[in-house]
Amino acid sequence: MNKVMRPAWASIDLPALAHNLRAIRGFAGNNRVLAILKANAYGHGLTRIAQALTDIDAIGVARLDEALQLRNAGVTKPIVLLEGFFSADQIPVLAASNIEPVVHSTLQLQQLAEVANLTDRIKVWLKVDTGMHRLGVEPNDASACYQRLYELPQVQGKPILMSHFACADEPNHSKNTSQITMFAQLHSDLSAAHGEVVTSLSNSAALLSNIAPQFDWVRPGLSLYGISPFANECGEQHGLKAVMTLQASIISVRKVAAGETVGYGAAWQPKTDTNIGIVAIGYGDGYPRHAPEGTPVYINGRCYPLVGRVAMDMLTVDLGANLEVELGDTAQLWGKDLPVETVAKAVGTIPYELLCNVARRVQLDYVE
Ligand SMILES: Cc1ncc(COP(=O)(O)O)c(C=O)c1O
Numbered sequence: 001m002n003k004v005m006r007p008a009w010a011s012i013d014l015p016a017l018a019h020n021l022r023a024i025r026g027f028a029g030n031n032r033v034l035a036i037l038k039a040n041a042y043g044h045g046l047t048r049i050a051q052a053l054t055d056i057d058a059i060g061v062a063r064l065d066e067a068l069q070l071r072n073a074g075v076t077k078p079i080v081l082l083e084g085f086f087s088a089d090q091i092p093v094l095a096a097s098n099i100e101p102v103v104h105s106t107l108q109l110q111q112l113a114e115v116a117n118l119t120d121r122i123k124v125w126l127k128v129d130t131g132m133h134r135l136g137v138e139p140n141d142a143s144a145c146y147q148r149l150y151e152l153p154q155v156q157g158k159p160i161l162m163s164h165f166a167c168a169d170e171p172n173h174s175k176n177t178s179q180i181t182m183f184a185q186l187h188s189d190l191s192a193a194h195g196e197v198v199t200s201l202s203n204s205a206a207l208l209s210n211i212a213p214q215f216d217w218v219r220p221g222l223s224l225y226g227i228s229p230f231a232n233e234c235g236e237q238h239g240l241k242a243v244m245t246l247q248a249s250i251i252s253v254r255k256v257a258a259g260e261t262v263g264y265g266a267a268w269q270p271k272t273d274t275n276i277g278i279v280a281i282g283y284g285d286g287y288p289r290h291a292p293e294g295t296p297v298y299i300n301g302r303c304y305p306l307v308g309r310v311a312m313d314m315l316t317v318d319l320g321a322n323l324e325v326e327l328g329d330t331a332q333l334w335g336k337d338l339p340v341e342t343v344a345k346a347v348g349t350i351p352y353e354l355l356c357n358v359a360r361r362v363q364l365d366y367v368e
Pocket of ligand 1: 036082164202203204205219220221222223229
């Protein structure tokens with residue numbers, strides 16, 4: 001019987017997403033959860049993931065267009081803009097759409113102070129640089145910035161104090177201790193001046209390793225999608241389930257004799273007679289072109305090695321001399337049976353990059 005063949009698609013398991021959120025709430029205790037959905041929800045599809053997270057406390061994205069996409073789709077949850085506004089003309093848009101920017105520089109603070117005639121006051125998050133040295137106001141300026149924001153007529157209520165870890169995926173790294181100490185000190189100073197100050201520090205790694213449980217909002221991204229942020233581990237070890245399974249059909253099976261070459265650059269030459277399978281996914285779908293020979297591809301219950309160069313629309317696997325795979329069978333590039341953590345390690349990258357790179361032409365099939 002002819003099997004239905006498809007180019008690359010990704011199954012997105014929404015019950016697994018709900019399971020992961022429950023697991024995260026278990027780790028987070030009474031803290032609130034800001035789900036990080038930037039970069040198209042780490043490749044899982046921004047709007048559908050947001051809509052599926054019906055009992056999330058808030059959603060975090062990096063760019064204004066992502067936030068507006070959610071509002072236009074009818075998402076009413078609080079939305080936090082992690083990099084804040086890029087220019088003053090975006091501020092009225094935030095106010096009109098009830099989007100909460102992170103203020104991470106004195107320039108942004110000044111732009112906010114100068115904007116007139118906002119339709120509504122906006123809630124803001126103040127980011128302090130406790131050691132990442134990427135975004136955030138200087139710790140010495142934090143108190144003045146907090147005070148200033150609190151007093152601005154453009155701002156609603158007290159800012160939420162936040163910072164970001166540089167090394168949380170290495171729980172014993174000394175940088176974590178210094179960042180937590182500095183953040184706790186800032187929190188205590190601001191609380192002394194202003195009463196209760198709400199805080200946010202932990203990403204997935206900090207949450208799973210429980211290194212900073214005392215702050216109010218956790219900000220998981222990767223763990224929500226079932227993936228571990230730690231090297232040499234999989235999400236399953238933390239009770240998480242992979243949400244994305246990336247697949248494609250085998251659209252050609254052929255014999256190759258020893259000494260023949262396969263693919264662009266004639267880059268692979270089998271030492272013995274073998275069979276190869278051509279899988280309908282390539283770097284045009286986001287599969288990494290630099291994936292080396294031997295990168296695992298899961299077919300019919302076992303892994304086969306990738307061979308030759310990954311092309312734009314196809315890649316090749318060595319199926320061996322005893323053929324157990326048929327035309328039309330499904331290859332899994334990563335997901336339920338082949339952790340993306342394993343593939344990322346083989347490829348020399350991190351799961352974040354593989355997930356975010358899944359191209360728009362890959363159809364996302366949502367499993368309810
Ligand atoms: C400010 C901020 N918070 C939280 C996260 C979520 O991180 P993770 O996906 O490691 O949980 C990110 C992602 O990089 C981030 O930039």
